[in-house]
Amino acid sequence: MPCLMPRLLSVSANDTTASFSSIGAALLQAVAGDIVLVGPGRYSPSQSGERFPLYVPPGVTLMGAGQGESTIDGEGAMDLSFRPVCEGQSLVLLGNDSVLSGFSVINGGGNGVSHQLGARVLISRNEIRGHGQHGVLVSGPQEALIKDNIFLDNGTKRFSPTTPSGGQGRQGHHIFVQGKAGAANRVIVIDNTMTRAFADGMAIVVFFDEPDGVVMHASVSDNLIEHSERRGLTIAGSFGPSRARIAVDVRRNVMRDNAESAILAASAGRSLAPTLITECALRLQVIDNECHNSREGIALFGGFGPARGNMVDATVLGNVITGMKRHALRVSGGMGYRGHGAHHNRVRVLVHRNRIEAGSDIPIFMQGGGAEAEEVTTGNTVLASVTANQLPDVAGQPSIVINDGLEGNAVHVTEPSQAYERRRGTIAFDA
Numbered sequence: 001m002p003c004l005m006p007r008l009l010s011v012s013a014n015d016t017t018a019s020f021s022s023i024g025a026a027l028l029q030a031v032a033g034d035i036v037l038v039g040p041g042r043y044s045p046s047q048s049g050e051r052f053p054l055y056v057p058p059g060v061t062l063m064g065a066g067q068g069e070s071t072i073d074g075e076g077a078m079d080l081s082f083r084p085v086c087e088g089q090s091l092v093l094l095g096n097d098s099v100l101s102g103f104s105v106i107n108g109g110g111n112g113v114s115h116q117l118g119a120r121v122l123i124s125r126n127e128i129r130g131h132g133q134h135g136v137l138v139s140g141p142q143e144a145l146i147k148d149n150i151f152l153d154n155g156t157k158r159f160s161p162t163t164p165s166g167g168q169g170r171q172g173h174h175i176f177v178q179g180k181a182g183a184a185n186r187v188i189v190i191d192n193t194m195t196r197a198f199a200d201g202m203a204i205v206v207f208f209d210e211p212d213g214v215v216m217h218a219s220v221s222d223n224l225i226e227h228s229e230r231r232g233l234t235i236a237g238s239f240g241p242s243r244a245r246i247a248v249d250v251r252r253n254v255m256r257d258n259a260e261s262a263i264l265a266a267s268a269g270r271s272l273a274p275t276l277i278t279e280c281a282l283r284l285q286v287i288d289n290e291c292h293n294s295r296e297g298i299a300l301f302g303g304f305g306p307a308r309g310n311m312v313d314a315t316v317l318g319n320v321i322t323g324m325k326r327h328a329l330r331v332s333g334g335m336g337y338r339g340h341g342a343h344h345n346r347v348r349v350l351v352h353r354n355r356i357e358a359g360s361d362i363p364i365f366m367q368g369g370g371a372e373a374e375e376v377t378t379g380n381t382v383l384a385s386v387t388a389n390q391l392p393d394v395a396g397q398p399s400i401v402i403n404d405g406l407e408g409n410a411v412h413v414t415e416p417s418q419a420y421e422r423r424r425g426t427i428a429f430d431a
Contacts, residue, residue, distance in 0.1 A: 006033035013041025032059025044073035064102035078110035132157035140180025155198025172198030185216035201225035236269030262291035268303030302345030336375025358392035369409030
């Protein structure tokens with residue numbers, strides 16, 4: 001029978017008057033409404049006899065004394081996982097309506113923190129670092145709020161698994177969000193600092209083996225994402241299922257010194273699986289962000305082959321984009337990729353009031369459809385409204401280039417528009 005009154009269960013690695021000397025022992029006694037209060041110290045298999053994952057029961061709050069004070073040290077426990085990426089391979093596993101706050105969670109062999117399918121969880125004011133795979137794995141939540149955490153050096157095992165298409169993926173994000181069938185998949189990520197990930201600071205995806213029709217909404221705001229070895233933020237509406245419905249709001253983030261790009265978004269993701277992806281829709285708002293010093297700034301794709309009939313509806317508004325080696329903004333309706341064609345994918349985009357400083361290539365580049373090699377790519381389109389952007393003025397170099405791409409693809413620009421140069425032929429795709 002559950003307790004009628006919430007209890008405070010104290011844990012201490014040093015104070016013998018505390019009720020428990022290990023977190024795991026306290027959690028075994030905790031029920032909904034209880035607070036497990038953990039004092040300063042290091043809680044690990046060798047120091048306090050912890051056994052992972054530490055399961056936080058539904059409705060229980062697990063609260064530490066603060067980052068750098070109460071430390072959950074995995075000492076390498078747990079392992080990598082892929083297809084599926086497993087919630088149980090985490091140091092802390094949260095139940096429904098549970099809370100994790102005030103810890104350093106470090107040195108997991110797999111993930112730092114995850115939760116049970118369909119749970120509503122709060123992860124706040126933690127330091128999450130040095131995990132072999134992901135810092136936080138968000139997997140099919142009812143709602144997950146990730147707020148005011150510090151993420152550092154995740155993806156330490158540099159895991160590059162073989163994908164269903166035979167290529168190499170890259171696992172090792174600070175926050176990895178995978179939308180799951182049957183869950184509400186609501187995610188809010190706010191006021192976090194993310195530094196040095198093996199893959200991306202954050203990825204939002206529908207993974208290979210989900211059924212069709214996954215729905216997800218994510219809000220990513222007021223975060224610092226820096227020094228990722230690949231991208232700041234990756235959004236892949238689908239890596240395999242069809243008819244996914246994804247909405248992502250990206251606002252007021254600072255993304256700097258991420259190697260490949262600040263933000264890459266596609267309704268049908270790059271060809272990691274040979275499944276034909278159809279009729280997925282990604283609604284994306286990228287507003288008032290700062291993007292600095294990557295190879296590319298913001299890249300939007302209707303779909304990478306094999307893809308047909310997918311759609312991105314995007315607003316790119318009020319962003320500051322500086323120091324890009326290539327394009328500040330690149331938009332493509334569809335891309336044939338790794339031997340697979342792309343047909344009748346679309347991007348509709350409003351590009352308004354952004355400030356772009358000079359880089360070494362075309363600041364804004366839009367292409368109807370292209371291909372990595374000889375893939376058949378037809379019927380892909382971009383419909384763009386481009387107004388009131390502050391663009392660099394470089395002698396002999398246009399600020400906006402429009403290219404229909406391969407025959408049968410097109411870019412349409414609504415008027416009135418800022419001046420652009422339309423180039424014929426096909427400008428080669430550069431991954």
